[in-house]
Amino acid sequence: MDSPPAARVPKVFLVRTQIDAILADLAEGDSVPSERELANRFGVARETVRHALRELLVEGRIRRRGRGTVVSRPKLTQPLSLRSYTEGAISLGRTPGRILVAWDDIAADDPTAADLELEPGTPVMHLERVLLADGERIGLESTYLPLHRFACLRGSYDPTTSLYAAIRATGVEFAGARERIETVLAAPREAGLLECTTALPMLLLHRRSVDADGAPVERVRSLYRGDRIAFEAMLSPVSA
The missing domain is CATH 3.40.1410.10 (Chorismate lyase-like)
Structure with missing residues (x-):
């Protein structure tokens, strides 16, 4: 019996994983790269990056400060x-x-x-x-x-x-x-x-x-x- 095809990994998940790796090297209060910079770095649309960042905002990993985004302290x-x-x-x-x-x-x-x-x-x-x-x-x-x-x-x-x-x-x-x-x-x-x-x-x-x-x-x-x-x-x- 043939194995079921592997599920396609959503692009947002891949971008989210890459951003997680970036955050791991940053400290509380450090600036997070902008949407434009992240989109260029990963070769994806800004909306994809925006979606991933929105998930991180909801989870409390990052927060808005002024017009930028910084690493948040733990919940x-x-x-x-x-x-x-x-x-x-x-x-x-x-x-x-x-x-x-x-x-x-x-x-x-x-x-x-x-x-x-x-x-x-x-x-x-x-x-x-x-x-x-x-x-x-x-x-x-x-x-x-x-x-x-x-x-x-x-x-x-x-x-x-x-x-x-x-x-x-x-x-x-x-x-x-x-x-x-x-x-x-x-x-x-x-x-x-x-x-x-x-x-x-x-x-x-x-x-x-x-x-x-x-x-x-x-x-x-x-x-x-x-x-x-x-x-x-x-x-x-x-x-x-």
């Missing part, structure tokens, strides 16, 4: 655990930060009310903040808290710091959480706040946390740039 890899973004970033040697976008009291919609075990329309505290790592915008976080439990934060909490630390300071301890992760594209407003395009893949996290009594503490929606952050988890065997 921030966050462990999936019951701690704040601030704590996770510091543990990885990065400098966390936050920019306050909104801090207001709103009426809980049905999903928020269900997660916080409230009646729909009950006032909840809402904080929306841009997450920073070493000054770079990497995420957008919206947190919803039961107002009757955490109204005291209004007079004491600095929204550019860790919210988890402030909640613990009120005597509330986090005991567990349910978290779901999915891939999405950012809405135009979200892309603007994160200084990226709407075509960039995002990681969307939904979290519901409870205290030691099982009472809801928070509902969180976190949107992260897929080119700047990754998540990992420690897994243990379970019995069948």
Whole structure:
């Protein structure tokens, strides 16, 4: 029986492999050759090079700087655990930060009310903040808290710091959480706040946390740039 013909290797893959070899010899912040230079070097169309570079941008290997492209630093890899973004970033040697976008009291919609075990329309505290790592915008976080439990934060909490630390300071301890992760594209407003395009893949996290009594503490929606952050988890065997 004849062997099946070998699959044709896409030209973009070949160009991507060659660019990978170039990046391996460059350091963080070094300039990447231009599209025109790469197209001439490899004897391909600029659109082929553009496609390969777009893949590397999405993966976070390179980033735009001004009108050029440079080698990016490795992604921030966050462990999936019951701690704040601030704590996770510091543990990885990065400098966390936050920019306050909104801090207001709103009426809980049905999903928020269900997660916080409230009646729909009950006032909840809402904080929306841009997450920073070493000054770079990497995420957008919206947190919803039961107002009757955490109204005291209004007079004491600095929204550019860790919210988890402030909640613990009120005597509330986090005991567990349910978290779901999915891939999405950012809405135009979200892309603007994160200084990226709407075509960039995002990681969307939904979290519901409870205290030691099982009472809801928070509902969180976190949107992260897929080119700047990754998540990992420690897994243990379970019995069948």
